[in-house]
Amino acid sequence: MFMGFVSLTLAITYWASKRTVSAADFYSAGGGISAGQNGLAIAGDYMSAASFLGISGLVYTSGYDGLIYSVGWLVGWPVVTFLIAEQLRNLGKFTFADVASFRLGQTRIRILAACGSLVTVAFYLIAQMVGAGKLIQLLFGLDYWMAVILVGGLMMIYVTFGGMKATTWVQIIKAVLLLFGATFMAGAVLYKFGFSPEALFAKATEVHPKKLAIMEPGSLISNPLSAISLGLALMFGTAGLPHILMRFFTVKDAQAARKSVFYATGFIGYFYILTFIIGFGAITLVSTDLAFLDAGILEKTKSGIAAIRGGSNMAAIHLADAVGGNLFLGFISAVAFATILAVVSGLALAGASSISHDIYAMVVKGGHANEQDEVRVSKIATLFLGVLAIVLGIIFENQNVAFMVGLAFAIAASCNFPMLVMSIFWKNLTTRGALIGGLLGLASAVVGVILSPAVWEVTLGFAKGSAPIKLDNPALFSMAIAFVSIWLISVLDRSARADTDRDGFDAQFVRSQTGIGAASATSH
C-alpha cells in the first residue's frame, strides 16, 4: 500500500513535470486549480501528521484539552476568508511578499517578507522532519536517518520536477485518503458504542486514570494570559503561513479563492471533530488492550495511558489496528506517511518560491529575471532546502522540537500577518514602518520563545520555574510590539518614500476590491 502510494505520486509528478514549463506553472499551477480542489489542498496543507497524530494523542492523554487546541487551529480560517483571501488573490502573483510590497519599497520589504517566510518555513519544516523520522522509524522499522533522507529525497523529487501542480495533487489525494480513513475510524468507534457519544465518554472516564477530569479543561492551560497568547498565535498565525497563503494564487480569481477557504474550513472543522472522537476511541480501545501497551512501563505506572507503545502520538495508529485489523493499520500508516510527504513538499515549495521569486527575480534581478532562469533558481533552492531539512532533521533528532510549530505560528502572527494586513487596509503604512515593525515583531517572537518555559526549561535545561517569560507563546506581546511599532513609525515617517507609499494606496485598494488589473488565470 505504501509502495502503491509512492508510485502513484511519482506518476503524478511525471505527469505534472510535462506540464510545468513557465514560472506560473511552477509557483501556482498556472492558476488552473478549481475552488473545490484548492479547498482540499489547503485542508491537506493544514491537516499535517502533527495535527492528526498530535491532537488525537493529546485527546488520548488529556481529553478535553485536545479540543481546545483544535478550536484554536480552526478559528483563523474565517478571518482569512473575511480579510485576506480575495485581496491577496487580487493583488499578488506568486507569494504573499508580492502583496506586502505592492506599493512599498520593493527591495527592503521583499527581503523582510522573504525572511519572515523562510524562518516560518524552516521551523515548521524541522518540526515536521523530526516527527516524520520518528514516525517512520516506528511504523516501518527504518533507521531514523534513513527515514529522514527518504522523506527529504521524495520531497525534492516532487517539488523540483512537478512544482505546484504535483504538490497540489499529492496534497489533494492525501487529504481525501486522510478524511476517508479518519471518518472510518471515528465511525467504527461510535459503532462500538451504539452511536452514543455519552456511552463512549462514560467508558473513557471509567478507564482513564484522570477519570472525570478528562471532560473539562485541565493542566494544559497553565495561566489565563498564556491561554490568550496561544489563542492569538493560533488564530492570526494561520493568516500568515506562507505555504497556505501561496495556495490562493493557484485558483482562477478572487471568487474561487474565497470559496476555497470555505471548503477548507468545512473539511478542517470536520476533521478536528473526528480526531476528538478518535482520541476518545483510543482511550477506550487502546489503553485497555495489552497488545498495544509496553509491559515494563505498565508495571511501573499502572496506567494504560502512559504505557502506550511508541508514545501518545501512536494512539491513532494503534486504534486503526484495533478497529480495522492489519489491512486498515497498513492503510492508516500509508496515509500518515503521505501526510508527512505532502506537508513538507508544500513547505519546501513555499520556501523555494521566496528565494527564487522574491529574492532572486525581484531583488537581485530587479523584476527583470528571465523566466527559465527563475524556475531554475527555484529548483536549485528546493534542492538546497531539501538537503538543509535532512541535515537539520538529523541534528535535531534527540531535541524536543514541540516548540518549533508554536514558534512558526508566533512568527507568522507577529511578522507576516501585521505587514500583510496593514499593507492591504491601512493607507498610512510606509516602507519604514513596515520594515522596522515587521523586524521587531520577528525578533520579539523569537526572543519570546527562547525565554519561554518550553525552551528555557525543557530544551535549554534551566531550573523549573526560572523562565523569564511565563507565556507558552509570545504572540500576546510580540503581535502588540509589531502593530504598535508599525503604526508609530509610519505616522512619524516624513520621508519622500513615505509620500509615495501613501499615494499608492488608493489605486491598490481599488484593485484589491474589484480585481481590475489582477494577474489573470492563465498567463499571470
Added chain:
Amino acid sequence: MNTYEKIEQDPDYQELVRRRSSLGWTLSAIMLIVYFGFILLVAYAPHLLGTPISAGVTTIGIPIGLLVIVSAFLLTGIYVSKANSKYDPLIRKIVGARR
C-alpha cells in the same frame, strides 16, 4: 482622472466597499468574541465547562467546543454566500462599465 479615480466615484463601487468592509469586519469581530469568550471560559472557569449535562458524564464543555467549530464554518458560509450573491454582481457591473 485615472481609471481608479473614476472607479472611486462610481456609486456601485462605493456600495461594494461599504458593504464588504462592514460585513467582513463585523464577522471577524463575532469570531473573535466567540473564540476569546471560549478561551476566557477555559482560563477562568474550567469547572463551569466541566458541569455535566443532566445525569451523564458528557459535560457542557463538549457542545460548547463543538459549537465554536461549527460557528467558524457557518460564519465563513454567511460571508461567502453574501459575497456570491451581492458583491460579485456589483463587481461585474463595475468592471463591465469599464470595458
